[in-house]
Amino acid sequence: MADPNNEKDVHQTLFGVSKALIYTCILLAVFIAIMAIGVFKADKITPQKSDSTTTVAVAKEWQAPAPSSIPAGKEGDEIRYGRELISHTAKYLGPKGSVAAISNGMNCQNCHLDGGSRLLANNYSGFIAGYPKLSNRSGHVEPASERVTECFERSLNGKAPAEDSREMKAILAYMTWVGNGVKKGQKPKGTATERLPYLNIAASPAKGKPVYVAKCQVCHGANGEGMLAADNKTYVNPPLWGKNSFNDGAGMHRISNLAGYVKNNMPFGVTYKNPQLTDEEAWNVAAYIESKPRPHKEQADDWANLDKKPIDHPFGPYKDQFSEEQHKYGPFKPILAAQSR
Ligand code: HEC
Ligand code: HEC
Numbered sequence: 001m002a003d004p005n006n007e008k009d010v011h012q013t014l015f016g017v018s019k020a021l022i023y024t025c026i027l028l029a030v031f032i033a034i035m036a037i038g039v040f041k042a043d044k045i046t047p048q049k050s051d052s053t054t055t056v057a058v059a060k061e062w063q064a065p066a067p068s069s070i071p072a073g074k075e076g077d078e079i080r081y082g083r084e085l086i087s088h089t090a091k092y093l094g095p096k097g098s099v100a101a102i103s104n105g106m107n108c109q110n111c112h113l114d115g116g117s118r119l120l121a122n123n124y125s126g127f128i129a130g131y132p133k134l135s136n137r138s139g140h141v142e143p144a145s146e147r148v149t150e151c152f153e154r155s156l157n158g159k160a161p162a163e164d165s166r167e168m169k170a171i172l173a174y175m176t177w178v179g180n181g182v183k184k185g186q187k188p189k190g191t192a193t194e195r196l197p198y199l200n201i202a203a204s205p206a207k208g209k210p211v212y213v214a215k216c217q218v219c220h221g222a223n224g225e226g227m228l229a230a231d232n233k234t235y236v237n238p239p240l241w242g243k244n245s246f247n248d249g250a251g252m253h254r255i256s257n258l259a260g261y262v263k264n265n266m267p268f269g270v271t272y273k274n275p276q277l278t279d280e281e282a283w284n285v286a287a288y289i290e291s292k293p294r295p296h297k298e299q300a301d302d303w304a305n306l307d308k309k310p311i312d313h314p315f316g317p318y319k320d321q322f323s324e325e326q327h328k329y330g331p332f333k334p335i336l337a338a339q340s341r
């Protein structure tokens with residue numbers, strides 16, 4: 001005969017077992033979720049199939065805030081205008097710009113991809129947090145607006161909007177918003193561009209030409225002139241050299257900056273997760289582009305302190321005896337060795 005108490009015991013035990021099972025399942029699910037997030041945010045981005053192309057590891061990825069999080073109202077309007085100016089600079093400030101004709105037709109976004117929010121594509125994550133800062137180039141402490149001005153004068157080969165203009169304020173408001181998760185002095189991973197390892201030999205314009213013809217020319221043109229849009233005032237594909245491109249005082253006129261940018265961002269559409277060029281191809285195609293003519297910027301007063309001058313700065317004087325040619329194309333290892341002696 002069944003003892004009702006006994007039966008209750010069995011029920012209770014069964015209930016206890018299933019409760020334990022449920023808890024185990026929940027714990028397991030949480031564990032799996034944590035693992036999944038861990039894998040997703042893993043330090044190493046898995047190398048792609050191609051064995052000659054390596055990918056770079058970006059630890060603790062910075063992520064730009066979502067555009068939808070720009071606040072409503074006046075404050076948000078200023079940020080939105082700044083974003084618009086970075087993305088479509090030429091429309092407002094290019095040769096046929098609606099606000100002022102003060103720059104060359106390129107957009108800030110051409111080099112600061114996705115409005116300066118993409119990893120290893122000159123993003124603005126750490127910019128505001130790093131300013132004001134002692135500039136190695138000018139030798140004095142610069143406010144953020146002066147760094148913005150430098151890119152207008154060099155990369156966009158023109159003039160910057162005035163310090164107190166609606167445009168300059170909007171650009172800085174936007175950059176402040178982009179970097180709002182970054183604290184003073186913090187430098188997120190994936191800023192600027194990848195520092196590619198130096199080749200043992202000089203980068204070669206001659207070897208870069210076939211790379212350019214095969215992988216770049218279709219968009220940027222046989223003469224690096226880019227491709228204008230139907231409106232005839234903005235570019236679909238920006239110019240890489242010639243009178244409408246960045247001048248020889250721009251950051252991109254240093255081969256390491258150009259090669260690093262190209263490796264992880266060109267042909268347009270690739271990112272650091274799926275680069276198409278080998279390091280050597282990136283160095284050589286950069287050499288080809290840097291060998292072409294572009295506007296000249298008077299820059300004799302730059303780099304008052306030669307100790308701080310980057311080793312791939314294409315113009316002398318230098319603190320060593322190596323030629324301008326070698327400082328422009330490499331090989332860089334002998335320069336590095338001599339400088340560290
Ligand atoms: C031709 C490419 C190019 C274009 C176009 C360009 N920049 Fe830059 N910019 C760079 C490079 C490369 C660097 C970093 C290298 C260096 O410091 O020399 C940089 C750095 C900056 C920085 C400093 C970022 C930091 O974290 O310190 C700011 C701010 C900036 N650019 C703003 C602008 C603005 C605003 C425009 C448009 C008016 C613009 N840039 C257009 C290439 C470009
Ligand atoms: C499918 C078209 C396309 C191809 C192919 C392409 N690019 Fe670009 N490139 C672009 C576009 C578009 C931009 C501007 C991106 C933006 O504004 O968001 C750009 C920007 C650039 C810039 C920075 C802006 C400037 O004008 O200096 C460089 C440098 C560059 N490309 C080099 C290359 C090189 C080198 C190759 C070949 C390895 C290449 N590109 C292949 C479309 C292309």
